[in-house]
Amino acid sequence: MTPPQRRRRFPKAGQEPEPPTPQEGKAQDPPEGPKKNPERLYVITGPDGAERSELDLVTLIVAHADPPPSATPEQAALLRLCTAPLSVAELSAYLSLPFSVVTVLLTELLTAELVTARAPVIRQALADRSLLEAVMHGLQRL
Amino acid sequence: MDFKGSDTIPGPRTEDHLPPTAEAAVKIVIVGGFGVGKTTMVGSVSEIKPLTTEETMTQAGIGVDDNYGSETKTATTVAMDFGRISITEQLVLYLFGTPGQERFWFLWNGLFEGALGAVVLVDTRRLEVSFDVMDRLEERGVPFVVAVNTFPDGPRHAIEDLRGALDLSADIPIVECDARRRASSRDVLMTLMRFLHSLAVEKAPV
Ligand SMILES: Nc1nc2c(ncn2[C@@H]2O[C@H](COP(=O)(O)OP(=O)(O)OP(=O)(O)O)[C@@H](O)[C@H]2O)c(=O)[nH]1
Ligand SMILES: [Mg+2]
Numbered sequence: 001m002t003p004p005q006r007r008r009r010f011p012k013a014g015q016e017p018e019p020p021t022p023q024e025g026k027a028q029d030p031p032e033g034p035k036k037n038p039e040r041l042y043v044i045t046g047p048d049g050a051e052r053s054e055l056d057l058v059t060l061i062v063a064h065a066d067p068p069p070s071a072t073p074e075q076a077a078l079l080r081l082c083t084a085p086l087s088v089a090e091l092s093a094y095l096s097l098p099f100s101v102v103t104v105l106l107t108e109l110l111t112a113e114l115v116t117a118r119a120p121v122i123r124q125a126l127a128d129r130s131l132l133e134a135v136m137h138g139l140q141r142l
Numbered sequence: 143m144d145f146k147g148s149d150t151i152p153g154p155r156t157e158d159h160l161p162p163t164a165e166a167a168v169k170i171v172i173v174g175g176f177g178v179g180k181t182t183m184v185g186s187v188s189e190i191k192p193l194t195t196e197e198t199m200t201q202a203g204i205g206v207d208d209n210y211g212s213e214t215k216t217a218t219t220v221a222m223d224f225g226r227i228s229i230t231e232q233l234v235l236y237l238f239g240t241p242g243q244e245r246f247w248f249l250w251n252g253l254f255e256g257a258l259g260a261v262v263l264v265d266t267r268r269l270e271v272s273f274d275v276m277d278r279l280e281e282r283g284v285p286f287v288v289a290v291n292t293f294p295d296g297p298r299h300a301i302e303d304l305r306g307a308l309d310l311s312a313d314i315p316i317v318e319c320d321a322r323r324r325a326s327s328r329d330v331l332m333t334l335m336r337f338l339h340s341l342a343v344e345k346a347p348v
Contacts, residue, residue, distance in 0.1 A: 002303075002307075003299050003304065003307035004269050004307065005307050005309070006309045008277070009277045009281070056252065056255070056256060057169065057195070057224075057236070057238070057252060058167035058168070058234075059167070060167055060234070062162075080153070081154075084160055084161075085160045085162065086154065086160065087167060087226075087234075089195050089224055090154065090193060092195040092196070093193035093194055093195050093224075094152060094154065096196070098195075098196050098197050098219075099195055100198075118164075118166060118167075120166060120167045120168065120256060128342070129339065129342045131233075132258070132335055134229055134230060134233060135168065135235055136332065136335045136336070136339070137229075138227060138230065138233070138235065139227070139229075139235075139328055139331055139332055139335065140332070142227065142324065142328045
């Protein structure tokens with residue numbers, strides 16, 4: 001039986017675009033998307049949802065304060081959930097709230113300095129070999 | 143908003159807490175059509191019971207395919223399953239399963255940004271779904287491997303026939319798997335990691 005045939009639109013399958021100026025040992029910015037800068041985690045650029053904050057699904061959130069009396073029920077629930085580190089995705093799942101809503105709540109908590117965010121390791125244009133090796137070792141133990 | 147009171151929120155079980163030393167996370171995305179085994183694969187390797195994060199899709203004029211008939215909705219909730227594997231005391235790997243059909247691509251913006259790479263889970267009964275997915279990943283520069291899981295009622299193709307049909311160059315790994323088996327799913331992830339490693343070596347030879 002003959003399978004249906006794909007016509008490839010992008011010639012360089014599985015390859016990232018070449019980094020513009022490869023520098024030995026220096027990490028490059030990701031090829032697309034906003035630059036991940038932990039210092040800008042507090043910024044909300046618009047209520048329309050296009051770019052709420054620098055929070056990723058796998059940013060790890062840790063609470064470092066008990067919910068203040070002024071906290072909304074959602075904020076209090078969030079703070080109670082992340083006494084140990086928890087990803088934004090897990091918070092979204094446990095709270096049954098969409099990712100976009102959770103990022104808004106978290107941005108408020110970040111601004112109030114009630115939580116800290118541990119930025120994810122992102123894929124660099126020059127992939128970090130030792131990171132990949134660490135992941136492989138971890139998978140081998142499964 | 144349908145928010146449950148904070149007293150009723152089920153949090154992670156004690157054994158599902160990350161250690162306080164956890165400081166960074168990486169992600170891999172598993173993408174494929176309906177019922178291809180995304181949730182099964184996430185679940186078979188995850189150390190936690192797969193969780194679901196939802197996002198609301200509000201665009202009008204969402205494309206329809208044969209799975210949803212002629213129904214066009216203006217607001218739909220899309221669920222993404224994910225699981226977790228602790229790599230070290232500091233590093234955590236998250237696996238996200240996401241549908242491959244074009245109308246769900248709005249989910250991909252935050253998802254693929256910074257992802258290590260992707261596994262395209264291919265259903266030989268509906269090969270076409272993966273065509274657009276692979277175009278899209280290539281366009282975004284997301285490295286991927288292809289995993290074919292074998293369903294009893296699915297047509298069988300030799301790997302090299304599939305490579306031709308999927309128009310994939312020789313360096314892109316294509317592997318068969320049984321998403322229900324942890325060892326098999328783990329091997330798929332290892333194949334992806336080895337591929338990513340080879341790309342890294344290629345770019346920055348020692
Ligand atoms: N034979 C076989 N069956 C599988 C395999 N992977 C998944 N299944 C079965 O296929 C069905 C669908 O699997 P799911 O993991 O729910 O698929 P999914 O991609 O998450 O589906 P949706 O989220 O509904 O799009 C289940 O009944 C699985 O047990 C496989 O590798 N081999
Ligand atoms: Mg599923």
